[in-house]
Amino acid sequence: MRIGELAERTGASRRLLRYYEEQGLITPDRALNGYREYGEPHVYGVLQIKGLLDAGLPTRIIRQILPCLDKPRSIYPPEVTPEMIVTLQHEQARLSERIEFLIRNRDAIADYLHMVAGDKVAGAGPGSGGRPQHYESHSRRRRLPALPLRRRDRCTT
DNA sequence: GTTCTTACA
């Protein structure tokens, strides 16, 4: 498929898909006319990349742990280097911190909501349509004040 | 009409 279709199927803009390629995250084939040609694996790959990026991983890490997803290559490379393990452990710790950070702020918001609007709106919100959202570790957990969001470290190369 | 590269806001 060409870039347009991949864009539709992944929700990533064509611009972004070209950017991923520039960053070495995906490597599509080229048709004779120069058009990029993507395969089915790329769809999953792009989704994977989006998720990792959303989790806050810099592209250089992703490029490292995602050894080219073009061809039918194993996702868990036998070439896992010790240094890769270390970086992944680092990322894991970073994600844990971020999760705690998010939980703390989410709870702070819930408290604020209780304070200004009462139970009728607590726990609900945009995008939570229908899902049973129970943040009921409430009564027990120690309430903490909201924290300012720290600027995410971003890596261009 | 779709895609390509380069470059600027």
Next chain:
DNA sequence: TGTAAGGA
């Protein structure tokens, strides 16, 4: 990232 230019 979006968008415009100039081609294929």
